[in-house]
Amino acid sequence: MTKKNKKHIVIATAIIILVVALLIxxxxxxxxxxxxxxxxAAVEYAYDDSVTSSQLAEYNARQDWQxxxxxxxxxxxxxxxxxxxxxxxxxxxDCRIYPxxxxxFDDARSQxxxxxxxxxxxxxxxxQDILESKYEHYxxxxxxxxxxxxxxxxxxxxxxxxxxxxxxxxxxxxGDSRVTNQEVWDWLAKNSYKYGFIERxxxxxxxxxxxxxxxxxYRYVGEKAAKEMYENNLCLEEYLQKVS
Ligand SMILES: [Zn+2]
Numbered sequence: 001m002t003k004k005n006k007k008h009i010v011i012a013t014a015i016i017i018l019v020v021a022l023l024i025x026x027x028x029x030x031x032x033x034x035x036x037x038x039x040x041a042a043v044e045y046a047y048d049d050s051v052t053s054s055q056l057a058e059y060n061a062r063q064d065w066q067x068x069x070x071x072x073x074x075x076x077x078x079x080x081x082x083x084x085x086x087x088x089x090x091x092x093x094d095c096r097i098y099p100x101x102x103x104x105f106d107d108a109r110s111q112x113x114x115x116x117x118x119x120x121x122x123x124x125x126x127x128q129d130i131l132e133s134k135y136e137h138y139x140x141x142x143x144x145x146x147x148x149x150x151x152x153x154x155x156x157x158x159x160x161x162x163x164x165x166x167x168x169x170x171x172x173x174x175g176d177s178r179v180t181n182q183e184v185w186d187w188l189a190k191n192s193y194k195y196g197f198i199e200r201x202x203x204x205x206x207x208x209x210x211x212x213x214x215x216x217x218y219r220y221v222g223e224k225a226a227k228e229m230y231e232n233n234l235c236l237e238e239y240l241q242k243v244s
Contacts, residue, residue, distance in 0.1 A: 004209040036073060037158065042124065043165050044081040048095040059083050060096060066196070066222040068166060069240055072210045075160040082167050084121055087180075094167035097196075097220040101170065104195035113187045116175025118216070121167035127159040145224055155212060169200065169219040187213040193230035196223040205235040 048056060057193050061063035070076050085095040093101060108115050122130075134156050163169040174184045189199050200219040201211040221229065221236060 006144045029087075031183055036178065039160065041076050041078045041080060041160055043076060044079075045121070045123075045167070046081075046083055047092070048083050048085050056083065056095070065096065065227060066168070067218055067236075067240060069236060070161060070163045070166060071237065072157070072161055076162075076165050080166070082121070084167055087117060087120065089117075091117045091170075092167065093170060094220075099166060100195045100197070100220065100223075104192060104197065107195075108184075108187055108191070111187070112179070113184055114174060114176035114179050115172045115184045115188070117170045119164065119171035120169075122162065122164040124159040124165060125167060127157065127162050131156045131159065141230050157211070163200070163219055169217060171214075171216045172218055173216055182217070188218060189215075193226040194223070194227045196220050198226050198236070200227050200236065202235070204233075205238075208235055208237050 051059075068077070083095050084092040085098040086092050087098075107114055120140060131152055135148050135152035138151050139145065143151065157164075159165075172188060174181045188197070192198065197218045197220050199215065200217050201209050201214040203213040206213060219236065221239075225239060228234070229236070234242065
């Protein structure tokens with residue numbers, strides 16, 4: 001074989017490898033657990049300033065609401081209703097978590113940490129919109145339809161399976177240039193349990209929660225449960241198994 005031929009074979013092989021690699025990159029979908037599809041239950045919601053005081057009292061007196069599990073396998077309850085407190089910039093949370101959320105933010109601010117809420121209560125339609133825009137995003141950057149869908153579903157909870165639809169969680173970021181998102185998240189990771197909140201989706205528990213780590217997503221579970229989960233390094237699924 002001449003030197004020239006050898007060179008051609010090397011180049012041809014390199015091109016074939018490159019083409020195969022590109023095809024794999026575009027069409028191969030890593031082993032992702034297929035998500036169950038649920039018909040999203042319509043959560044009825046009202047704001048606390050539009051309900052009667054007896055409705056509010058009954059709502060506040062309900063038991064164990066803060067431990068409601070919602071995940072990929074456990075959709076939100078049928079006929080669920082929530083009473084919300086409206087926050088500034090269009091956000092809203094279950095009115096029962098509002099006092100502790102406010103206290104946590106006040107204490108953070110007094111320590112030079114300035115958090116803000118970027119997402120809170122969502123309807124099933126809101127959740128569907130988020131899923132669709134993530135899907136479009138992956139399509140736009142060149143993923144195949146199949147892969148774009150798989151990635152979007154990996155990142156975004158299916159409608160009917162997001163805690164956001166119960167108003168029991170918030171996504172938090174820095175609301176002030178004096179602090180970074182990471183500084184806010186570090187403070188929350190260390191302190192939120194004192195107010196009944198937990199970092200819901202950590203890398204360590206991804207196998208159990210089925211959700212990619214989200215340093216910004218905080219879920220209210222009540223002070224007692226949050227403390228126990230924090231001290232024993234348990235995620236909500238593990239905690240519920242332990243106490244059941
Ligand atoms: Zn979230």
